[in-house]
Amino acid sequence: MTDRLPDVLKNTKDRYRLFGSPAFRAMVYVEGLLLKGARKYFDDMEFKEIVVPHITKATGACENIDTLFGVDYFGEAGYLSQTAQLYLESLIPWMNKVWCISPSFRAEPKVDNRHLTEFTLVELEFAGTFEELLEHIEGITTSMIESVLKKMTSRWLDRNRLRRITPPFQRITYEETIEAFDREFGHDITREEEQLLVKKFGDLPLFITHYPKSMKFFNMIENRENPELVDSADLVLPFGGEAVGAASREYRPDRLYKRLTESQMLKQLEARGGSIEDFDWYINVYRKYATAPHAGCGIGLNRVTQFVLGVDDIRMCTAYPLNKETLL
Amino acid sequence: MTDRLPDVLKNTKDRYRLFGSPAFRAMVYVEGLLLKGARKYFDDMEFKEIVVPHITKATGACENIDTLFGVDYFGEAGYLSQTAQLYLESLIPWMNKVWCISPSFRAEPKVDNRHLTEFTLVELEFAGTFEELLEHIEGITTSMIESVLKKMTSRWLDRNRLRRITPPFQRITYEETIEAFDREFGHDITREEEQLLVKKFGDLPLFITHYPKSMKFFNMIENRENPELVDSADLVLPFGGEAVGAASREYRPDRLYKRLTESQMLKQLEARGGSIEDFDWYINVYRKYATAPHAGCGIGLNRVTQFVLGVDDIRMCTAYPLNKETLL
Numbered sequence: 001m002t003d004r005l006p007d008v009l010k011n012t013k014d015r016y017r018l019f020g021s022p023a024f025r026a027m028v029y030v031e032g033l034l035l036k037g038a039r040k041y042f043d044d045m046e047f048k049e050i051v052v053p054h055i056t057k058a059t060g061a062c063e064n065i066d067t068l069f070g071v072d073y074f075g076e077a078g079y080l081s082q083t084a085q086l087y088l089e090s091l092i093p094w095m096n097k098v099w100c101i102s103p104s105f106r107a108e109p110k111v112d113n114r115h116l117t118e119f120t121l122v123e124l125e126f127a128g129t130f131e132e133l134l135e136h137i138e139g140i141t142t143s144m145i146e147s148v149l150k151k152m153t154s155r156w157l158d159r160n161r162l163r164r165i166t167p168p169f170q171r172i173t174y175e176e177t178i179e180a181f182d183r184e185f186g187h188d189i190t191r192e193e194e195q196l197l198v199k200k201f202g203d204l205p206l207f208i209t210h211y212p213k214s215m216k217f218f219n220m221i222e223n224r225e226n227p228e229l230v231d232s233a234d235l236v237l238p239f240g241g242e243a244v245g246a247a248s249r250e251y252r253p254d255r256l257y258k259r260l261t262e263s264q265m266l267k268q269l270e271a272r273g274g275s276i277e278d279f280d281w282y283i284n285v286y287r288k289y290a291t292a293p294h295a296g297c298g299i300g301l302n303r304v305t306q307f308v309l310g311v312d313d314i315r316m317c318t319a320y321p322l323n324k325e326t327l328l
Numbered sequence: 329m330t331d332r333l334p335d336v337l338k339n340t341k342d343r344y345r346l347f348g349s350p351a352f353r354a355m356v357y358v359e360g361l362l363l364k365g366a367r368k369y370f371d372d373m374e375f376k377e378i379v380v381p382h383i384t385k386a387t388g389a390c391e392n393i394d395t396l397f398g399v400d401y402f403g404e405a406g407y408l409s410q411t412a413q414l415y416l417e418s419l420i421p422w423m424n425k426v427w428c429i430s431p432s433f434r435a436e437p438k439v440d441n442r443h444l445t446e447f448t449l450v451e452l453e454f455a456g457t458f459e460e461l462l463e464h465i466e467g468i469t470t471s472m473i474e475s476v477l478k479k480m481t482s483r484w485l486d487r488n489r490l491r492r493i494t495p496p497f498q499r500i501t502y503e504e505t506i507e508a509f510d511r512e513f514g515h516d517i518t519r520e521e522e523q524l525l526v527k528k529f530g531d532l533p534l535f536i537t538h539y540p541k542s543m544k545f546f547n548m549i550e551n552r553e554n555p556e557l558v559d560s561a562d563l564v565l566p567f568g569g570e571a572v573g574a575a576s577r578e579y580r581p582d583r584l585y586k587r588l589t590e591s592q593m594l595k596q597l598e599a600r601g602g603s604i605e606d607f608d609w610y611i612n613v614y615r616k617y618a619t620a621p622h623a624g625c626g627i628g629l630n631r632v633t634q635f636v637l638g639v640d641d642i643r644m645c646t647a648y649p650l651n652k653e654t655l656l
Contacts, residue, residue, distance in 0.1 A: 016418060016613045025422050032377035039367070049360035051448055051629075053648045054382070054431045055397070055408070057655055069383070071397055071408070073445075074437060074652050080383070080399070080408075087648060090344060094353050103382045103431070109402060117401075120379055281656050285344045301379075320381045320415060324402050327385055328609055 002158040005309055009316040010113075012326035026154045028319045031305055035101060037147025038122045038299070041140040047097040047124060052084035054103065057278035058269050059086045062104070062298075063217055065268035069107045069117075077274065080105035083298055086219075088125040089249060090285045092294045097126040104298075109324045113313040114191070114241070116302065117322045125296030130231045130248045133295040134207060137235055137244055138167035140299065141205065148308055158310060164204065169235070171207040172197065186212055194236045205307075209233045218263035219256060220247035221293075233297075240306035240314075246297030253286035330486040333637055337644035338441075340654035354482045356647045359633055363429060365475025366450045366627070369468040375425040375452060380412035382431065385606035386597050387414045390432070390626075391545055393596035397435045397445075405602065408433035411626055413545075416453040417577060418613045420622045425454040432626075437652045441641040442519070442569070444630065445650045453624030458559045458576045461623040462535060465563055465572055466495035468627065469533060476636055486638060492532065497563070499535040500525065514540055522564045533635075537561045546591035547584060548575035549621075561625075568634035568642075574625030581614035 006023050018024040042049070053060070055071050060081030071078040082105060088098045104121040124136060145162050153159070177197065178187050189208065198206050210229045213222060220230035235244035250256045260266055260279055269278070285291070305317035315321045320328065334351050346352040370377070381388070383399050388409030399406040410433060416426045432449040452464060473490050481487070500508075505525065506515050517536065526534050538557045541550060548558035563572035578584045588594055588611070594604060613619070633645035643649045648656065 014609065014612075016609050016616070019419060019422060019613065020617065028378065028419070028423070029376060031379055035377055035379075036371075043364075048357060049363055050356065051359055051363075051646055051648070053446055053650055053656070055433065055446055055650060055655060059656065069399055069401075071399060073397075073655055074435070076655060078655055091347060091356070091647070094347055095356070105383065107402070118381055118383055281342065281344050284342075285347065288344070289348065318379055319419070320379070322381055322383060327383065327401055327404060327406055328381070328387065 002310070003155045005156050005311050005316055010313050012315055012321050012323060015320060015328065023156060026152075026156050027305070027309060027317060029152060030148055030157070030308055031301070031318060033148045033151055034144045034301060034304055034308065035120075035122075037144035038101065038140055040147060041143035042099045042124070044143075045097065045136070045139070047099045047126070048095050050084075050088055050091060050095070050098045050100050052081070052087045052100050052102055054081045055079070056081040058274050059278055059282050060084075061265065061269070063265060065265055065272060065274070067106045067108050069105050082106060083121065084123050085125065085296060085298065086282050088123060089294065089296065090282060092125055092127050093289050093291050097124070099124040101301075111323045111325050113315065115323060116314055116318070117324065119314075119318070120301035122299040122301055123296065125249075125294060127292050127294045129293065130233075130295055133246055133248065133297065134169075134171075134233055135167070137233070137246055137297055137299070138169050141165070141235070141244075141304070142167060144304060145308060156309060161310070162308065169205045169207055170201050171209055172201075173209050174211045174229070177208055186214065188215065191241050194241055195238070198236055198238050203238045206236045207233045208236060216247070218259045218265055219250045221250045237303060237307040239310055239312055240300075240303030243303035243307065244297050244299045246295070248293065248295040251286065251291045251293055253283065256286055257283055330638070331483045333484050333639050333644055338641050340643055340649050340651060343648060343656065351484060354480075354484050355633070355637060355645060357480060358476055358485070358636055359629070359646060361476045361479055362472045362629060362632055362636065363448075363450075365472035366429065366468055368475060369471035370427045370452070372471075373425065373464070373467070375427045375454070376423050378412075378416055378419060378423070378426045378428050380409070380415045380428050380430055382409045383407070384409040386602050387606055387610050388412075389593065389597070391593060393593055393600060393602070395434045395436050397433050410434060411449065412451050413453065413624060413626065414610050416451060416624065417622065418610060420453055420455050421617050421619050425452070427452040429629075439651045439653050441643065443651060444642055444646070445652065447642075447646070448629035450627040450629055451624065453577075453622060455620050455622045457621065458561075458623055461574055461576065461625065462497075462499075462561055463495070465561070465574055465625055465627070466497050469493070469563070469572075469632070470495060472632060473636060484637060489638070490636060497533045497535055498529050499537055500529075501537050502539045502557070505536055514542065516543065519569050522569055523566070526564055526566050531566050534564045535561045536564060544575070546587045546593055547578045549578045565631060565635040567638055567640060568628075568631030571631035571635065572625050572627045574623070576621065576623040579614065579619045579621055581611065584614055585611055
């Protein structure tokens with residue numbers, strides 16, 4: 001019999017009042033063990049760790065430029081990074097398989113059970129195929145969970161539920177999904193729909209693959225058969241929802257540049273006074289060096305923690321949760 | 329015979345032009361292996377990992393408030409953290425031994441071989457004594473170096489020099505140091521003096537202990553015999569210079585509060601429009617809970633990398649170095 005994690009862990013203010021709670025301590029321990037399990041996978045698979053910058057130009061942005069925190073960088077416009085993806089990708093031609101675990105920042109004013117302004121992102125990029133990418137995500141997710149199961153028994157941990165998580169994970173395409181819900185192409189699958197799907201698939205992790213190009217990051221590669229789609233995969237988890245965003249990356253410099261110039265992200269950046277010049281170094285990597293097909297993903301640690309602890313509220317899933325109301 | 333790392337690695341602009349260089353790749357590999365060695369030590373000694381915030385109030389500051397980067401946090405004043413020390417310390421009563429590895433930010437305008445605006449800090453805090461603290465620093469430093477030696481041979485790595493690094497490290501007090509250089513009490517030991525000392529002690533890591541209270545972070549504990557000194561230790565390395573700052577921490581709430589109110593840091597904070605209220609939660613931890621003697625340290629990863637690679641320039645020691653001139 002597993003206990004529900006007490007609701008008091010949602011409180012972000014006066015966080016220190018929770019420090020004496022065994023439930024808080026269990027949650028913090030889970031968070032650390034999940035990180036350890038991710039790193040074990042990277043070691044086992046011979047990925048190399050890269051130290052990435054966190055004050056960046058727009059190359060640290062992830063889709064929505066409007067949620068970048070600004071930093072006054074000696075009078076120049078800097079941002080707090082949201083993803084290390086481009087900094088990792090750029091090293092693939094020489095390092096082959098790379099990773100980092102780093103804070104990701106979102107200037108997201110919503111105070112609710114889904115949003116933090118800072119959270120931990122586990123990122124990997126490697127030279128390889130879309131199929132290998134999904135296998136890496138299955139492998140790392142399983143390794144994270146095994147790390148918790150190996151070290152920890154707790155009345156807040158449903159070990160039987162977690163033991164059922166084994167590769168391969170089930171898959172559904174974006175097009176199948178909108179068909180199931182009778183939606184138009186371009187519909188952004190809601191959190192409620194995600195959870196309905198997950199339930200239908202046995203309360204297990206589920207990949208939703210091949211989203212419309214227009215809805216995703218500019219460098220996700222076009223699908224060969226249908227160039228309106230990209231070779232992308234979101235991993236949806238019970239409780240946590242979309243925990244992983246993954247894709248094969250465009251690696252041909254001319255196409256990459258074209259996709260960037262056409263992207264919504266660049267329009268947002270320019271509206272904010274920024275410029276495509278921020279991406280010069282990144283595009284130059286592709287122009288200067290012969291790069292090869294590669295892929296990667298970002299795993300939102302706290303959403304995995306939600307899944308492992310079986311809670312609907314992300315604020316219950318990190319030692320020091322930050323949102324608009326809480327800075328400490 | 330070991331080669332010198334090529335000077336071209338100092339270039340921070342157009343970093344991508346270095347990505348094809350085997351020397352760059354060796355350096356990046358060393359950086360990752362050092363982190364792995366640090367984590368191995370934490371695992372072996374059963375330290376627990378804590379995920380810490382990086383947008384903070386002044387509790388994320390480290391001595392010099394003037395080098396905090398400001399973040400506009402939805403109209404409120406936030407800072408980019410320089411140390412997770414207080415966030416780690418606060419959990420010691422329940423987690424006992426804790427660690428994190430995180431970016432540390434300094435709004436330091438100097439563009440030279442010694443300063444980056446962002447670097448990686450390895451931090452640990454635990455319930456225990458000053459003597460145990462020095463042993464942990466010896467242990468983790470050795471584990472970091474062993475991790476490199478175990479995985480890597482390279483023409484840029486002087487394995488014979490590194491094999492000589494074994495605990496215990498030599499020690500000298502601050503007072504002995506200023507006597508040796510014929511300086512007044514309160515003199516801030518220069519980088520040149522540090523390197524002269526290190527040379528005198530056989531080009532090996534050297535602890536300089538028991539600095540004047542007035543020169544150090546507000547919560548370093550006063551020395552029992554001489555309350556003008558604190559139980560602190562800086563670890564000075566050949567090439568890297570001061571790589572570790574360490575101390576036993578004040579844990580008695582009234583004394584802690586008094587030290588804070590008297591600190592130079594608080595004066596700087598108030599001059600900048602901030603207030604002691606930022607520290608309320610931290611002081612409250614000590615007021616609310618019985619805390620015990622504890623100690624900890626921060627290890628500047630890049631300075632250890634300098635030592636391992638034998639280079640005088642910190643810009644040569646991370647994949648993406650940032651300074652006032654370089655943001656990418």
